[in-house]
Amino acid sequence: MIVSREVRADRIERLHDWFALQLRFADTVAEKSNIPFGTAVTFYTNLHPRLGFGRPTHEGGESLEWKQFVRQLEQLPPGERTSFTKIYAGERLLDWSGDVQHRFGCFGFDGPNEGDIRLHFIPVDREGGVGPLGRARSETRIAELKDMFAFIRNAYEADAKSVVGGSWLYNLDAYRRLFPPAYIACLKVHKSPSQLTGGSWWGQFIDHEEHIVLERVAEFTARLKQLDTTALWKLFPLPPMRTRVAIDAFYEHYGVAL
Helix, strand or coil: CCCCCHHHHHHHHHHHHHHHHHHHHHHHHHHHHHCCCCHHHHHEEEEEHHHHCCCCCCCCCCCCHHHHHHHHHHCCCCHHHHHHHHHHHHCCCCCCCCCEEEEEEEEEEEEEECCCCEECCCCCCCCCHHCCCCCCHHHHHHHHHHHHHHHHHHHHHHCCCEEEEEEEEHCCCHHHHHCCCHHHHHECCCCCCCCCCHHHHHHHHHHCCEEECCCHHHHHHHHHHHCCCCCCHHHCCCCEEEEEEEHHHHHHHHCCCC
């Protein structure tokens, strides 16, 4: 789909405070952890994947273009970094589907990878002016999940063994009710991330129309004053949760047969 320059500009402006929040966080982490600001931007914000560079590695394999971007950021005063990021994002910002391998409405998955199917949620449904997790959309979401797991069972029956998920959305009843009870029963707060780059961390600060969620931003900003670099997950109002369960629980829950 071709997006007009005007629509893209409106979107970037709408995300101004979202970019600013992440850059402020990176600045604070860099100061408290005694690491370069560019390193903090790479591994502690959603910018690397959201600008189309994928998940960063700790082996120093970032692209030359990304390295140039963060080098320019480092050279700017903090008050000018958000504007510079918005200009850059105007050409590169991805939608929330990213590079998910398979899409089924608001859901997608990657894998199987060593037997694991990894779930993703993509908030693209705005029908009727309600959010994609509104109660009126529950049946649609469940139908998407049923279609997805029917596809997985028929395409990857021998290789797909488990389903894994990780997101702030598991804090919401509206999201949890879509899944098998056994999957939800295994939820645990993600307390030891190697990086904080995913939408599973940063998506909670904007709603399904990409408007900033002011109360969560205010809570996060207040907690920044007491930042503990050994427990960064505590800063997030809705800390991401992780779960993993045998895929048979999904087949049974949605009535998926071969």
